[in-house]
Amino acid sequence: MAVEDVSFDLMPGETLAIVGESGSGKSTVAKMLRRLEEPTGGQALWRGKDLFAMPKADLFRLCRDLQMVFQDPTQSLNPRMTVWQLITEAWVIHPVILPRDRWKTRVAELLAQVGLKPEMASR
DSSP states (O other): OOSSOOOOOTTOOOOOOOOOOSEEEHHHHHHHHSSOOSSSOOOOOEEEEETTOOHHHHHHHTTTOOOOOSSSSSHSSTTTOHHHHHHHHHHHHTTTTEEEGHHHHHHHHHHHHTOOGGGGOOO
């Protein structure tokens, strides 16, 4: 069994980092939480609902709240997309996050937070 006896609690406002040796199951745990891999047992509760028992359509609605950051940047950032497209991609998929008329301002704010100028969005 690749992953066995994993248990953790994550409170609102907290961030979890899973650290371990190569092959220890870090990615498998993350993929199971997002149901990119199906678990063979156990449960994962998110706001009282079991992610493992949830229909995939319901799980899709949680994409904004439950996200993975891949170790390999080629899996995280598409080199064919502009910075603008990468940042706004979630807003395209989930339009309720931010009204389109606020995208330009928000992209500029996000770029400034990491020390980049707004004109970098077109790269």
